[in-house]
Each structure stands twice: as C-alpha cells, then as structure tokens.
Amino acid sequence: MTHENAVAVTGLGVRCGAGASVGALWENLLTSRCPARMHAFDTEGTVVAPACPMPEFTPEGYLTAKEARRTDRSVQLAVCAAMDAVTDAGGLHVPAGRRAVVTGTGYGGVIAQESGIGRPDVLYVPRAMPNAGAHWLSVKLDATGPTLTLSTACASGSHAVGEAMQLIRAGRADVVVAGGHESPMTATTALSFGRSGAMITECEDPARALCPFDTDRQGFLLAEAAAFLVLERLDDARRRGARIYATLTGYGSTSDAHHLTAPHPEGAGARACMEQALADAGTPADAVTHINAHGTGTALNDVAEARALTALFGPAAVPVTACKSVTGHSLAAAGALEAVVTCLSLHEEIVPPTANTVRLDPQCDVDLVTARPRKLPAGPALSTSFAFGGHNACLVFDAPRS
Known part of the structure; x- marks a missing residue:
C-alpha cells in the first residue's frame, strides 16, 4: 500500500x-x-x-x-x-x-x-x-x-x-x-x-x-x-492532529457463485476474499494479529468460515473472536459494527473474548479467544463478513504508524 x-x-x-x-x-x-x-x-x-x-x-x-x-x-x-x-x-x-x-x-x-x-x-x-x-x-x-x-x-x-x-x-x-x-x-x-x-x-x-x-x-x-x-x-x-484509531489498509470483495443462502462448503469464496484484502493491504497472512470473524453461530456458516481460515492461515494459527455472541446478528449493520470493534481492538491492543462458546466444534480448528480478553501486539487485523447471496467482504485494519 x-x-x-x-x-x-x-x-x-x-x-x-x-x-x-x-x-x-x-x-x-x-x-x-x-x-x-x-x-x-x-x-x-x-x-x-x-x-x-x-x-x-x-x-x-x-x-x-x-x-x-x-x-x-x-x-x-x-x-x-x-x-x-x-x-x-x-x-x-x-x-x-x-x-x-x-x-x-x-x-x-x-x-x-x-x-x-x-x-x-x-x-x-x-x-x-x-x-x-x-x-x-x-x-x-x-x-x-x-x-x-x-x-x-x-x-x-x-x-x-x-x-x-x-x-x-x-x-x-x-x-x-x-x-x-x-x-x-x-x-x-x-x-x-x-x-x-x-x-x-x-x-x-x-x-x-x-x-x-x-x-x-x-x-x-x-x-x-x-x-x-x-x-x-x-x-x-x-x-490536523486527529486521534487515529487505526488505518484501513485493505479491502476484498468476492462472490461464492454457489447458493442463494448457503455458503460454499469449503469456504472458497471467503478464502479468496481474505486473500484479496490482504493483497490489497500488502500484508502477508502470517503478519495478521487477530481476526474478527463473521461467526454467526449457524451450523453451515461457522464450519465454512473455519475451513477458509484454516486453509489460509493454518490450523488454529491466528486468534479469532466472534462479536455476535454479545451483539447478536444485526444483518447489514454487522460488518460495520465489527469493523468498529476491530479498530478498538487495535487501538487498545486487546481482543475481546467470544462469549458463550464452551465446546469448540472439532470441525472448526480455530484459536478462538474465550473466557477473557487477550492482550496482543499491535499489528494488522482482519474483519470478515459473509452473506446470503454469496457476497463476501473483508477489511484489513492496522495500527497507525508514524
């Protein structure tokens, strides 16, 4: 960038x-x-x-x-x-x-x-x-x-x-x-x-x-x-001396072209979207400090998203949080709400935990942040949104640098 x-x-x-x-x-x-x-x-x-x-x-x-x-x-x-x-x-x-x-x-x-x-x-x-x-x-x-x-x-x-x-x-x-x-x-x-x-x-x-x-x-x-x-x-x-919460460095937008309401089972479109956002930001996958996941709590979406994350980053390789466990699912507003949270996480260098998850699904091989907030170093973070219609959107934020 x-x-x-x-x-x-x-x-x-x-x-x-x-x-x-x-x-x-x-x-x-x-x-x-x-x-x-x-x-x-x-x-x-x-x-x-x-x-x-x-x-x-x-x-x-x-x-x-x-x-x-x-x-x-x-x-x-x-x-x-x-x-x-x-x-x-x-x-x-x-x-x-x-x-x-x-x-x-x-x-x-x-x-x-x-x-x-x-x-x-x-x-x-x-x-x-x-x-x-x-x-x-x-x-x-x-x-x-x-x-x-x-x-x-x-x-x-x-x-x-x-x-x-x-x-x-x-x-x-x-x-x-x-x-x-x-x-x-x-x-x-x-x-x-x-x-x-x-x-x-x-x-x-x-x-x-x-x-x-x-x-x-x-x-x-x-x-x-x-x-x-x-x-x-x-x-x-x-x-102008403004307070800068984060910088927005990358954006990805893809389509599953698969099914009106079900995600691609292997998360192919989701993975492509994340790759596109990281490439736009000039950020390698191994530099990402955490991911604010779409995490709807539905059977198909969670597995598809987890597979996409594992395919791109490796098994349980990057800390993941899912805000909808606290906010519920506000549909079209959810991605913007989670973008706000991702900026706050970078600004405070803390990732909020995923509430309520007790037994991680074996099909979801992710490093889910639970129980308490996790302190993380400043660095790039990824916020993901995957929708009905096969629409995928991903944003890369980073800590402001001098």
Whole structure:
C-alpha cells in the first residue's frame, strides 16, 4: 500500500442493543455481557423470540419530531450513530463537496414496509426506501459529494466501509462517513429466519444462546444496530492532529457463485476474499494479529468460515473472536459494527473474548479467544463478513504508524 493510499479511521459511532455508545459496547464485549432477552416482535405478542433490540431508543437531539415521523427506526439509528462518529472525529474538516456518505442496509425501512402493508400513507415510500439513510446523513452532515447505498445482505456494512476507502483512494472524496444500519425487528422477519432454522426461536437463557463455533450452536439472535466510521486521508488526519484509531489498509470483495443462502462448503469464496484484502493491504497472512470473524453461530456458516481460515492461515494459527455472541446478528449493520470493534481492538491492543462458546466444534480448528480478553501486539487485523447471496467482504485494519 502506497503512502498516498493510506486511510485513517478517526471517528466511531454505534447504536445497538449491546451498547448505546462505543464505550458501552466495548465494556460489554470485554466482560462477555450479552443483553439479549425475549422480545415480542409484534404488538399482540404472538411472535416472541430471543433477540437483541435496543431498549429505550429515541432519536431526540439528532432528529426533530417532524424528521422522526418521516424516518424508519433503521434510519434513526443510522443518524445517531453517524453523527456520534463525526463528533468523535472532531468534525468534518473539508468542504461539503469533498464529503461523502456510504451506507449499507439489507432491508431498508423494513418496519415501515411491514406497517404500511394495506394502509400506506404519503410517507410510506420515503420511510421504506433503502437509500433513505444515505439521504438523511447527507443532509445532516452537509455532504454533497458521492452519497451511496449498498445492499449485499450481511456483508453490506463491510462493503460500505471498503467502498468508502476506494472513494478516498480514487480522489473522489477526502472524508467519508461509512457504515451500516438495520432494524429488522418485525414479526415477518423473525418468523422467516426462525422457520429457516438460522435463528434461535426458543432457549432458556437468551444471553447465553448465541455460541459461535460451539458444538451445540443453534443459530443466531436477531438484533438491530447502526455503526459508522469516519474515514479520511492519513496525511490529513495527522496534519490536523486527529486521534487515529487505526488505518484501513485493505479491502476484498468476492462472490461464492454457489447458493442463494448457503455458503460454499469449503469456504472458497471467503478464502479468496481474505486473500484479496490482504493483497490489497500488502500484508502477508502470517503478519495478521487477530481476526474478527463473521461467526454467526449457524451450523453451515461457522464450519465454512473455519475451513477458509484454516486453509489460509493454518490450523488454529491466528486468534479469532466472534462479536455476535454479545451483539447478536444485526444483518447489514454487522460488518460495520465489527469493523468498529476491530479498530478498538487495535487501538487498545486487546481482543475481546467470544462469549458463550464452551465446546469448540472439532470441525472448526480455530484459536478462538474465550473466557477473557487477550492482550496482543499491535499489528494488522482482519474483519470478515459473509452473506446470503454469496457476497463476501473483508477489511484489513492496522495500527497507525508514524
């Protein structure tokens, strides 16, 4: 990676069930505290399942009452998280035309979509359209540069961050606010995932239900979240004395071209994506200090991902953590949320443990960090996202260097 292509991460913002702020999320990850609970997905309480919703959320202070009525909950989460990221970065120090926004979402305004069936009003389309988040962020941040929305299911957030880096590299923007947002907490979504066998529908203790790479894993917990990063040229960030959490150095994007909902059984597309990201970063596989895995806790995905990791890095060769054990699975927001965590890990030189996993599946030959955080030296880290549709996105972050 040439110096002029270096991209700094200078701001982080999140809204999720596991934390209404970056600090709260980090604390819950370090202590393996999953706030999952039994959640009623409809007002009648006929669809109830373990999940990770964000309690007592309000966009007050970020959106006016009129704006809140015009936006889906997913967009409200996005605005709050993105504006927090900008505040964390100390603002956007470039002209409006050099500011860009890239969002990732799988469903768009799914709550608006479901509530509007049979009784749409004049605001149905503005609330439901997938690009509404990007629009509202462009308005709130006065960003008149490229404003894009990507939809690649559970890889959307990672793709958004990766494509944001490409905008900076290509000279089309100097600062990009990028991330993912999703609020899929509807009865239809829960029933669909539950009947497919991917989502846990019953358990004794929701907080301990999602156990990635465990022999007894049963699936994921549905969650809502928004996570955003502020990306800017490394030289510019240094010039203004910004705090730099990490540098984004590599991005990979591939397709399994295999099955709509099942991963390639050997993780071929996942491995190719990781190789592409590492090559883009100029980082050899043996230099990677840890991996923030996709780790959904589903039978097929965990094995496919573990096989891809073993094929590339060797058996149990690199420490691996799986954040969804604490955050639940926020679908399109997950990759951006895990990118935030990867930046925090590099900044603090600590990898949070994977919660709940007790018996590692023999088919998953990985060095899973469990029980307590692990101290690691500064160095490159990999964040992975693998999605329905065979979409794969991987990001390489590194500790900032002088």
